[in-house]
Amino acid sequence: MNLEEFRKYAHQFVDWMADYYKNIETFPVKSQVKPREIFEQLPDGPPREGESMQRIFEDFQQIILPGMTHWQSPNFFAYFPANSSYPSVLAEMLTATLAAQCMIWETSPAAAELEEKVLNWLKTMTGLPQAWHGVIQDSASSATLVSLLTAREKYSAFQINKSGFAGFENLRIYCSTETHSSIEKAVKIAGFGAENLVKVATDVQLRLDPAALQEAVEKDLQHGKQPLAVVATLGTTGTTAIDPLKPIAEICQKYDLWLHVDAAFAGTALILPEFRWMIEGIEQVDTFVFNPHKWMFTNFDCTAYYVKDKDALLRTFSILPEYLKTASTGKVNDYRDWGIPLGRRFRALKLWFVIRNFGVQGIQETLRNHLQWARELEEWITAHPQFELLAPRTLNLVCFRYHPHGLDDEEQLNALNETLLHRLNASGKLFLTHTKIDGKYTLRMVTGQTYLKREHVQRAWKQIEQEATAIWQQK
Numbered sequence: 239m240n241l242e243e244f245r246k247y248a249h250q251f252v253d254w255m256a257d258y259y260k261n262i263e264t265f266p267v268k269s270q271v272k273p274r275e276i277f278e279q280l281p282d283g284p285p286r287e288g289e290s291m292q293r294i295f296e297d298f299q300q301i302i303l304p305g306m307t308h309w310q311s312p313n314f315f316a317y318f319p320a321n322s323s324y325p326s327v328l329a330e331m332l333t334a335t336l337a338a339q340c341m342i343w344e345t346s347p348a349a350a351e352l353e354e355k356v357l358n359w360l361k362t363m364t365g366l367p368q369a370w371h372g373v374i375q376d377s378a379s380s381a382t383l384v385s386l387l388t389a390r391e392k393y394s395a396f397q398i399n400k401s402g403f404a405g406f407e408n409l410r411i412y413c414s415t416e417t418h419s420s421i422e423k424a425v426k427i428a429g430f431g432a433e434n435l436v437k438v439a440t441d442v443q444l445r446l447d448p449a450a451l452q453e454a455v456e457k458d459l460q461h462g463k464q465p466l467a468v469v470a471t472l473g474t475t476g477t478t479a480i481d482p483l484k485p486i487a488e489i490c491q492k493y494d495l496w497l498h499v500d501a502a503f504a505g506t507a508l509i510l511p512e513f514r515w516m517i518e519g520i521e522q523v524d525t526f527v528f529n530p531h532k533w534m535f536t537n538f539d540c541t542a543y544y545v546k547d548k549d550a551l552l553r554t555f556s557i558l559p560e561y562l563k564t565a566s567t568g569k570v571n572d573y574r575d576w577g578i579p580l581g582r583r584f585r586a587l588k589l590w591f592v593i594r595n596f597g598v599q600g601i602q603e604t605l606r607n608h609l610q611w612a613r614e615l616e617e618w619i620t621a622h623p624q625f626e627l628l629a630p631r632t633l634n635l636v637c638f639r640y641h642p643h644g645l646d647d648e649e650q651l652n653a654l655n656e657t658l659l660h661r662l663n664a665s666g667k668l669f670l671t672h673t674k675i676d677g678k679y680t681l682r683m684v685t686g687q688t689y690l691k692r693e694h695v696q697r698a699w700k701q702i703e704q705e706a707t708a709i710w711q712q713k
Contacts, residue, residue: 467495
């Protein structure tokens, strides 16, 4: 491909991208292909000679597109959103064009300095402590691993990095039973051992119970274990439960424990002043993470990670071989020292585009709409005699199930709701996921997609009602 062909197809692709967003609701939200269906359409080996971009693009449309689930559809209510937006996509186009490897300041000064600035903007937007230091990680999973590794090294005076775990066995990490699976993965990768992750009981609202946490810490101390760190969650994956940060922070202060806060999804809500109650006690926190790539309209990957003790972070990860020494070393932020990978994408550009194009007020307005429509959905479910809520609604996730009159057997109710979920997703008109709460099969509906409108929520609820009634009548 030469430059003129590149220009031609770039224009063609942009036209296709705009048409895709215009017509996205015509696609089944969840891909309807069967396992291996895409694989079997692809040749077993690579082409010996180059193929035309026209043919490649045709195969993209005919083979790849049917195998995609459309996360940017306003009828996507599953998981938590992995949102994008028009300004974010445009920024990613520029990022891909520049194709910079932004590992240190010298490799692209603008990338490093823009990252520092937009992370400062986010502190102001969310009410996080101004003294904290921010960096963009690829995911909350990586950020949690970075946090626990830093906690490990600070506790051991950086000896575990040097000599291994000898003399530092049985370091204990605490989280709730509702905490994301990435916490356990981080504990295993960091070398603590899964058996040293203590999952603490929750209260009736599925929040970490501070009394149970203190009891677990005391028990470990009595048995010669070494409590090291607590992971508190603001917005659990199952139900968006908000762990009570202030009493957890007080316990951490009492026992000198590292405190990491996972606010991957819910952290965006802090842009709304009325949700700052979630971070009461934030001054005692050591590290904090949230994902603009979930609910802040900035496409994956873009995770905002904040640390109180920058020196501990850098001492944990910094390695300076001769070939990376520069005249600016020590004078600027070389973000390759702030996490696991050496290589780094220019992620700050899309975050900058989004914040500037939406403006803080535009972001707030969109978030408040999502929250309002979740409240309305909650009201519709509560008013319906054959549906019931199964968890308190905190943000824009509603957890519910179909419970027709005369059916009270839990196994049958679980089977009925599982059938309902599969039927809804097979329709292609919407996409929901599920969790289990106290053994009850629970439908999860998240009203958080960037270009969602109230009419999409209304249509989805009507579809749920109709499908549930149809299934029950067939019994």
